């Protein structure tokens with residue numbers, strides 16, 4: 001029987017995104033939310049500053065008392081106490097007195113200027129002020145930065161380090177976001193050996209589970225990497241069902257083409273909940289997607305060739321993870337660049353060539369890194385981009401303007 005027509009990349013992605021849902025949001029510890037979007041507007045419960053406070057180490061004074069101070073005619077004031085940040089005992093000053101005050105300490109009532117210590121004799125019992133302040137000088141006013149009741153983050157805003165700082169400063173130690181998806185990553189293949197262990201004559205190290213777990217983490221997910229399952233459907237099925245308890249999403253690699261040991265296909269096809277088909281792309285032709293287990297956990301069965309697995313993960317799994325977290329956009333924004341060397345491609349399949357993108361004023365360039373083979377991890381490791389050649393393209397000359405997906409850019 002001839003193979004059915006392959007799906008296009010866009011059809012396969014649409015089928016996936018249709019079945020992937022946002023994870024329910026809940027309050028999470030602030031640092032865990034880095035990179036995630038907030039699900040609702042966040043209203044500041046506090047003003048910032050929350051009270052008038054000093055911007056300088058110096059003396060809190062009544063402006064009128066020292067308005068005429070000069071080096072030639074300094075003003076003497078008795079120092080009636082000291083206010084350090086977090087140790088307020090003095091709440092007001094009387095005219096004709098000064099209070100020593102530290103940066104960040106609350107301004108006592110009646111004070112309308114702070115004279116920095118550099119403009120005084122640094123006196124303890126009394127102080128000599130030799131330069132007049134301006135009215136209100138060095139007082140940081142309550143609410144001048146943020147007011148209680150202000151919307152400080154809008155629904156959908158992504159929490160970055162600076163926003164973490166703001167949220168902490170208004171006292172929010174937990175924030176409602178969708179959680180990071182827990183992704184279980186399993187390699188399959190009896191030839192696979194754990195890095196660090198001894199290789200046999202016909203074995204290879206399992207790189208896919210590391211490559212995909214690292215990509216999952218980079219996308220903001222929590223990755224659980226599982227040791228490779230051998231080419232035995234019963235063992236694979238058992239290992240997989242053991243993992244479901246901790247998985248929001250499962251990714252396997254290997255065992256989905258047309259060999260006699262295509263364990264993933266053999267084990268999952270009979271469930272009827274995972275569909276296996278070809279996608280018109282290179283690398284990454286054999287793909288599977290569906291759901292398994294009591295919770296209908298989404299599962300991606302990616303091809304085993306390392307570059308195929310990686311490209312498939314970037315194109316299909318990462319958008320799904322982003323949807324689960326509520327992150328947008330789901331797909332990377334493409335840029336354009338000029339090819340520095342000619343390339344060829346297979347008709348009818350969208351080609352994702354690995355490339356090195358160099359931003360340049362007046363026209364960025366992209367240079368293929370290694371060949372098109374889907375086993376070429378060395379080339380992949382040099383690349384920072386995927387060069388995209390459409391299904392109709394069979395060759396492109398140097399200088400051709402092509403779409404490029406930047407792999408290290410934040411969407």
Ligand SMILES: Nc1nc2c(c(=O)[nH]1)N[C@H]1C(S)=C(S)[C@@H](COP(=O)(O)OP(=O)(O)OC[C@H]3O[C@@H](n4cnc5c(N)ncnc54)[C@H](O)[C@@H]3O)O[C@H]1N2
Pocket residue numbers: 187188189191192204205206207208209253254255256257258259262283284285286302303304305306308374
């Ligand atoms: N007769 C056909 N053969 C193949 C076809 C086809 O259409 N007809 N498609 C080829 C394409 S395209 C791909 S991609 C691969 C996909 O094969 P599988 O998903 O079944 O993967 P395996 O056979 O298990 O492995 C392929 C290759 O990748 C290596 N591999 C697998 N897992 C890992 C890992 N975790 N770390 C490192 N390397 C791994 C494995 O040793 C093989 O060399 O099928 C083609 N064949």
Ligand code: MOO
Pocket residue numbers: 281282283284285286303305308309374
């Ligand atoms: O599609 Mo396979 O993924 O070309 O190597």
